[in-house]
Amino acid sequence: MPIRPTLLIALGLLSGLTPFAIDLYLPSLPAIARDLGSSIELAQLSVTVYLGVFALAQLFLGPLSDVLGRRKTIGGGLFLFLVAGLACMLAPSMDVLLAARAVQALGGAAVAVTVPALVRDLYEKDDYARIMGLVMLVMAMAPLIAPTLGSLIIGVASWRVVFLFLFAIALTTTVLFFRTVGETLHARHRHSFDPGQILRNYRRVIRHPLAMGYLLTGAASFAGMMTFIVSSPYVYIELHHLPATWFGLAFGSNVALGMLFSSLNARYVKRLGADRLLRLGILTQVTAAVIALSLALLGDTPLWAIAAVAALYLSMTGLVIGNSMAGFMAFFPKMAGTASAFAGAIRFGSGAAMGTLVSLVHDGSAAPLLIGMGASGLLAFAAFGIACRGFRTNRTPTKNGRVES
Template identity: 40%
Template sequence: MSRSPSAASTARFPAWLLICGSLMAIAPLSIDMYLPSFPALAGDLGVDIGQVQLTLGTFLVGLALGQAFYGPFSDRFGRKPPLYLGLGLYVVAAIGCALARSAETLMLWRFLQALGGCAGMVMARAVIRDRLEAHESARAFSSLMLVMGLAPILAPVIGSAILTAAGWRTIFWVLAAAGLAILLLVHWRMEESLDLRQAAPLRLGTVARSYGELLRDREFVGYSLSAGFGSAGMFAYISGSPFVLIELHGIAPSHYGFVFGANALGLIVMSQLNSRLVHGRTLDQVLGRALLAPCAAGVVLAVAALAGLATLPMLLAAFFVFIGALGCVTPNASALALAHQGHRAGTASALMGTLQFSLGTLGGAAVSLWRDGTALPLAVVMALCGAGAVLMRYYGRSGAGRAAA
């Protein structure tokens, strides 16, 4: 299907974009809905909480690795066949999670669930790139950030309600039902966005060459990693903020959810403001200014932590600025990374997702492994991620300049 920006502009949320939003929601819902069930899950399976946390780690690894498969497949056969495959696997794996009788079995099914669910993330980005030009893509990605911001707020609440009413296994039955509903939506309401007459051949050599060319494309790599370092900072915050806020600064666990929700709200607000900021400005200009916020917040926080001056108000302000700014960073960096990849949008979307989730996983792991009883590890990792995002934007911009020359 040819691109139709005008059609996309007739409604803020056309049906195809709503479906893309539901595809993007699969990962955060699958992560956040079962978090409140960790103690109950550990007790039921007879393991400690650390083993239950590994089920989250295996899910994140599956998200990072699985995306690389779907891109080339979708560039050859279209965007819908990979969704049938991925969502089908997701539903089966969610049922497997609901029936699991050991932590090891749950880890396996969670890994397979991630391998299936990540198809939605890859295809949502590819469909947007198929249909829209760069500026329209940035606005569409900003709309999808509503989903990414609301999910961390709503999913734990929904999960807690299900846990109280019916137990932790029902959470996975609900996820299976949601995956099936999205699969039916894709089948009945989503039109194929790839012109199959221009489909790329699916050969191992061709796929390897495409990935090699993308990794040598400074524009693609730079902007992808700029968003990736932002994601790494967010994963570091998700991993380290409970210890820093609850154990170090005495915030009640029930109040921590409000802090988490406030930062997610900042992400939503900035993502919607981004739709206005890109009018009359280049995406790179908006991205460059937006990146100053997480970089500054991270550096100030790191300096304060080193000096022993990281007070609770400073921490809360820095977290809010860093996470909120990603509402501008992620849509624009993603649109710029995919701007000149229309001939292999699926492959490019897959590699971008793999790079970003790999960095995100590393960011969260770095905070978890470097524990010294202070806020310093979280502050330093967030500062490095903010600075890395700025540097990668310059790297991508230099690549775009060379391509234009």
């Protein structure tokens, strides 16, 4: 099938919905807490509620797309995302906002987990890698521009307008999707829904220690990134009185650094190997983690120091997650859909757990942010140690996914 620009844009927008849903309203969190008569801790939980539901829903929705087809699964997800977006915009209380975010996450998960399978239906081998690379590039633009857009909106209008803007993005994506993409999974290729087989496949993944070492490395690294996403609006805007517009630019600069190193990773991974680059990323992040924990112990950390250690950590997140995911998926070529759904659930579940913990221990300082990032970096380093033991024993996947000793 030829690669059409409209298809790339549609797939990129679909993949970018969740980054927009998380990053667009980050500068609004303090304003949401004030307007709804709630606390910053509960406002931050609106991020982690989304992540938690998004993570768990993938375990069910991934296999479901093999039963219903891609168009119905994505269409249903878009409908839920749109309805919940309106509920967020009109929410009269924090309880309603949290419930609406949970429903929105369910819709976002249906979309996100189905896009890679849809692309796999249309393209094979090199074309698949090329298309997904381009889709990820479009998707990466969302966290780059979303906080800046959100800060500009909150500077001139209510936080409710931010959710109206998110609704407009989702509506545009929905129209473009239904006009551009047909059903890609033919009826003869669909599976019957067998919960028992799904559970057996997940058990296979869990019982593979080396693969889990890779997966937990990326998940812990992601948890550190989510710690920053959840906590940084308070630390930058409320604690250090950085204008919301400047917060958006500071946040976007970290995303730009991550994109830079991810592009360098794509350029040199064949020459240097994914495992060597993963090691470089983990060593950089554990260095940032040690610095972050030291700053937390010292107390009264200046904003420039927080920004510097965050930049060091976040610049490697894409590299670590990408290469650890490659290592993980190499063991499951015959059950890639299940493995991908499981990986997404663990990654976003880890982010939700760390984000929730950071919100619960909020003490009016930057310490929860620094400690959360520091702990995540150390956990990623420890998980990578599991993978390293696999390297030393020469346990590597063969072409059919089995492990040779």
